[in-house]
Amino acid sequence: MARQGVIKSNLTNDIAYKSFMPSFLPLEEGIKFDEKLIQSLVNARTEIAKLEVLTSRIPNVNLFIAMYVRKEALLSSQIEGTQTTLEDILDPMVLENTNSDVKEVISYIQACEYGVKRLNELPLCNRLIKEVHMELMKNSRGQERNPGEFRHSQNWIGSLGSTLNTAKYIPPNPSDMTLAMGNLENYIHEESGIDVLIRVALIHYQFETIHPFLDGNGRVGRLLIILMLMDCRILTQPVLYISYFLKKNRTEYYDRMMEVREKGKYEQWIHFFLEAVYESAKDAIDTIDKLDCLHKKIELQIQSMGRLSKNALEVFKYLETNPIIEIQKTSKALGLTYNTVSNIVNEFCRLGILNKVRNISRNRIFIFDEYVTILKKDTEKIV
Known part of the structure; x- marks a missing residue:
């Protein structure tokens, strides 16, 4: 054989x-x-x-x-x-x-x-x-x-x-x-x-x-x-x-x-x-190294947000598993008011953490660009 x-x-x-x-494993000849x-x-x-x-x-x-x-x-x-x-x-x-x-x-x-x-x-x-x-x-x-x-x-x-x-x-x-x-x-x-x-x-x-x-x-x-x-x-x-x-x-x-x-x-x-x-x-x-550095950098930015910082940390945690978000769904997922999440998202946009993707009525979509960019490596569509 x-x-x-x-x-x-x-x-x-x-x-x-x-x-x-x-041939079956293990191979006879090794x-x-x-x-x-x-x-x-x-x-x-x-x-x-x-x-x-x-x-x-x-x-x-x-x-x-x-x-x-x-x-x-x-x-x-x-x-x-x-x-x-x-x-x-x-x-x-x-x-x-x-x-x-x-x-x-x-x-x-x-x-x-x-x-x-x-x-x-x-x-x-x-x-x-x-x-x-x-x-x-x-x-x-x-x-x-x-x-x-x-x-x-x-x-x-x-x-x-x-x-x-x-x-x-x-x-x-x-x-x-x-x-x-x-x-x-x-x-x-x-x-x-x-x-x-x-x-x-x-x-x-x-x-x-x-x-x-x-x-x-x-x-x-x-x-x-x-x-x-x-x-x-x-x-x-x-x-x-x-x-x-x-x-x-x-x-x-x-x-x-x-x-x-x-x-x-x-x-x-x-x-x-x-x-x-x-x-x-x-x-x-x-x-992992890049995402960990990004995590630490944004935690420092959030500390400068004053009264919003506590809820902002919750939104940030959510972002790390859902890096493209819609405000209404995020507020429901976190049990926060729409206005609270909206204010945090606006501040994140000001800090460059989030960017707006599209604006359809109240369904505003935002992307955690730096995070997604790190993960996107090698994921382009096959032509």
């Missing part, structure tokens, strides 16, 4: 097709470590350790997590072709004016939050993966394609309009898929001397190769990365997301996985994955 797996023949005559069955791969692992491990220390020390880490999950949801969905912006997701009227692309991102946010919470009650397993998929597919395109269930029919990967005969890649047939997901679940749970990051790289590749759902495999596969890191106690908070790197290197991302399927080049894939972890951890550290 080839290192990467085997091509299987299915059915006969006019409906015959071939599918790929990946991973071949050279100096380059070892250095990549050291770099990724070092940066993750720095991130873990940083998130354990800053007082407002939960605010960062809430916003970073939204950014990750947007980027992961953009990899699949979703066309929306961070401003769309943060729009205070999003639930009233949502479209199908925005719904997909919101569903991803809910799936991520669900998965992280569920890890407190259930180990990472096929049951949890199915539950996360169920959450992901709620109220989004593909919700009719068996959410929360492994597929019972053949799927394939290819350009729009492709068939089993023209597809770029055909995952395991339903019977082989069931066996492969059983093996993957066992591998997730078994003790191993291999570093966790290497294991996560292999698990992500294996999941994407098995493609157990009819839709949403890419997004679930990227969610598995953070869930695995938390399940293995490498991270205590969901603060590492690699979709920003994968979006920038989308072609190489897919090509590296195909190189494993076709030629068994696991080491090249692992090196790419470790680079993604390293760059993503650096990005998270940089973002």
Whole structure:
């Protein structure tokens, strides 16, 4: 058998097709470590350790997590072709004016939050993966394609309009898929001397190769990365997301996985994955530092607001999880009068903290520009 797996023949005559069955994990031959791969692992491990220390020390880490999950949801969905912006997701009227692309991102946010919470009650397993998929597919395109269930029919990967005969890649047939997901679940749970990051790289590749759902495999596969890191106690908070790197290197991302399927080049894939972890951890550290500095700067500005300062701090806290606001909704959320919030918003505008976006009757929309600018990095629409 080839290192990467085997091509299987299915059915006969006019409906015959071939599918790929990946080798089970752990690999019989193991991973071949050279100096380059070892250095990549050291770099990724070092940066993750720095991130873990940083998130354990800053007082407002939960605010960062809430916003970073939204950014990750947007980027992961953009990899699949979703066309929306961070401003769309943060729009205070999003639930009233949502479209199908925005719904997909919101569903991803809910799936991520669900998965992280569920890890407190259930180990990472096929049951949890199915539950996360169920959450992901709620109220989004593909919700009719068996959410929360492994597929019972053949799927394939290819350009729009492709068939089993023209597809770029055909995952395991339903019977082989069931066996492969059983093996993957066992591998997730078994003790191993291999570093966790290497294991996560292999698990992500294996999941994407098995493609157990009819839709949403890419997004679930990227969610598995953070869930695995938390399940293995490498991270205590969901603060590492690699979709920003994968979006920038989308072609190489897919090509590296195909190189494993076709030629068994696991080491090249692992090196790419470790680079993604390293760059993503650096990005998270940089973002946390910038948001923390911004937080401290604005707290000092608020102290100069006299009698408004107490309520202004409450509005500011709200801004850090809702950086685009509408006065009426903000006043209801905080239990403050419309006039109080309006006065604070006007003062924030004077200080340059907020800027007006549009003015439609009383529905005035304001944006926390500096905050959104920091988070917007790498979230531009894919052309």
